[in-house]
């Protein structure tokens with residue numbers, strides 16, 4: 605109710621947009637077109653803060669954020685595959701580069717090979733947004749994958765990333781060095 609759009613409020617407004625609303629940008633822009641000509645007294649969304657002041661500011665900012673997101677999504681004219689990996693001793697990294705070489709034999713595909721061990725989540729998410737396909741690589745440590753991979757899973761958004769290609773590879777002692785043990789690609793709608 606206190607949408608004064610001071611520095612702190614604007615920061616929180618943007619944060620809310622980024623973590624909740626962003627995947628719905630296309631629908632936000634359509635809704636804004638309908639709302640713009642109306643005389644507004646309140647904005648009471650089904651999800652998120654109610655506004656009774658600075659209504660036009662709330663609309664303007666939402667429109668700006670949604671347009672920025674749609675620009676990133678639509679500007680791509682070629683397919684981009686994100687190979688996100690973690691590697692303690694370098695074998696998974698090596699496998700990531702071998703896979704990238706193979707993919708790049710096909711024209712019109714760019715590959716972004718990213719070590720995700722220490723990457724900021726915002727940076728990783730923006731790479732995910734730009735990707736049409738995601739391939740994840742991890743060594744097996746104590747019969748498990750590593751925390752950065754779980755963090756990456758948490759960033760995958762079922763609404764935004766639905767239908768993207770997916771693949772995974774793992775490096776483990778039992779198979780010997782330089783072996784890709786598991787490789788799967790699908791265009792699941794789930």
Ligand SMILES: Cc1cc2nc3c(=O)[nH]c(=O)nc-3n(C[C@H](O)[C@H](O)[C@H](O)COP(=O)(O)O)c2cc1C
Nearest residue numbers: 691692693694695696743744745746747775776777
């Ligand atoms: C502490 C530790 C635990 C490991 N646990 C497993 C395991 O449970 N299963 C397995 O197959 N390999 C295991 N390995 C072997 C690694 O998965 C293997 O060395 C892998 O190739 C490392 O990949 P990287 O070079 O990308 O770090 C373990 C290695 C270490 C150092």
